[in-house]
Amino acid sequence: MNEPSGGVANPLEQLTPQELRERTSLKWRTHPADVLPLWVAEMDAVLAEPVAEALRAAIDRGDTGYPFGTGYAEALAAFAERRWGWSGVEVSRTAIVPDVMLGIVEVLRLITDRGDTVVVSAPVYPPFYAFVSHDGRRVLEAPLAPDGRVDLAVLDAAFSRARAQSSRVAYLMSNPHNPTGVVHSHAELEGIAALARRHGVRVVSDEIHGPLVLPGATFTPYLSVDGAENAFAVTSASKAWNLAGLKAALAIAGPESRSDLARLPEEVSHGPSHLGILAHTAALRHGEPWLDALLIGLDQNRALLGSLLAEHLPEVRWTPPQGTYLAWLDCRELSLYDARAETDGVGEGPGIVSELAGPARFFLAEAKVALSSGHVFGAGGAGHVRLNFATSQATLTEAVTRMGRATSRAATT
Structure with a gap:
């Protein structure tokens, strides 16, 4: 054991x-x-000892100031290539955000307006509802299939309904899915991307559980599939290395979303903890x-x-x-x-x-x-x-x- x-x-x-x-x-x-x-x-x-060592070293040298640099994004890019064979994390298309949910809110502000609709696949992580609705967006549910997987026909219909009531629509996805633990396949993600393109829906993928894929399944980053070039992913080392109290996350833009990410207010990057960034970076590099x-x-x-x-x-x-x-x-x-x-x-x-x-x-x-x-x-x-x-x-x-x-x-x- x-x-x-x-x-x-x-x-x-x-x-x-x-x-x-x-x-x-x-x-x-x-x-x-x-x-x-x-x-x-x-x-x-x-x-994890590499994380503990990084934190101890920072405390010993009094390194508790403001965050600086692109080390976190560089560590994620290297981890993604080693772990998932994905070389699509370009540092220039990333931004540091306070945590995954606040990062999601900031991304949704870039691609939707107050009153617009955000589609979710229910049952899903409860803060999806709370954070989205508290920021003035409407949540529309596209229920999962009985096996807990995304039902593309149901999602198609939900996108149609959302487009009928909003000029701008987003799909907030959990990849892997919380709470069912489903790891979406490459084919499923391509199907989602095709539907989103056809309906003009922008996808935001919460990938905080990406490193936590168990034997028998393979994680596919959403931005790695064809058709996802105008989407976003938001992730961190928080769940995989138990760092929820050390706030830091990264928003990643697809190639076609670079200009959207460039509109992210600079002050958003003030939210993460410097120690959090050091911890997450150490986890991705050495953990x-x-x-x-x-x-x-x-x-x-x-x-x-x-x-x-x-x-x-x-x-x-x-x-x-x-x-x-x-x-x-x-x-x-x-x-x-x-x-x-x-x-x-x-x-x-x-x-x-x-x-x-x-x-x-x-x-x-x-x-x-x-x-x-x-x-x-x-x-x-x-x-x-x-x-x-x-x-x-x-x-x-x-x-x-x-x-x-x-x-x-x-x-x-």
Whole structure:
């Protein structure tokens, strides 16, 4: 379970529960100490040593000033070529942004106006709704197919509806998809690009989970496919190296979008943390052995989760994710709650306690396991939960065992 990859041991098996509970982040301080938190997208992992070294060195020399230079973009370009065989990251077509979601908002401001429509494939990451609508754009859902993949016919119809109500339309895509863990194929992305071209829709691809593709799948950067030349991607090292608290991200313009990116206000680049940029750059340049070890651990956890669900929650339906460390669990056959009281909807973010409903509320109250509530992910999310399996195998086993016991108790009362 703990074999080293390239000399790096599984980062998910290095910390004790007591050490994790010393953390002061959202994941570990939102709920009481008796709750196992498998909700928000933070990993229970040690920090990659190259990242820790870069931060320690910066602190030791007092290097806590303003960001400067193009090292982050250069590191991403080299990583993309090594990892994905993609040489399309030109530093001159990148811009530093505070984080992925704020970068998405800034890109949407370049290519849409207030009142315009942004299409999303639901269920999808809840901040897509919150950030887009709070910035004065309208969200239009194009529901995923039953297998969790993008339905091109449904997307085609959604683009038509969006064009009928807006002069400028964008499609905000999650690649890989959060919460289903689907890794879009090259053919699927080409299909999306063809539809976007035909309808005059601009695509913005959130690729924050790009490095987190598990064995059996291959990540395709959206900007690498034919037809995507007028699109944007926004990404960072945040999810893959657990750097959410070290803010920094990059917006990447396709060749035809260079002039749009040039209109990005200069002050946007003031938002990222200098230490964040140093950390993300170190991760991309030197953190691949750590990432490889992490992916082995996540693959093992994915298999373990399947076994645990079959043993303790056989009525739960799921498709093992191809990427991310997130499992999308269909709990509708558990009959734990009144489905009429839960409807598809959107909240302010994933797993916010006040937004819990249905099975997530049940598992928190009865099993002391915190999960993200499916209804905040939009259409198709009701009756589902999102489980973060980026934890130790002991914690994952305890969590699913608790969930099974709680379900069994509820069935007998």
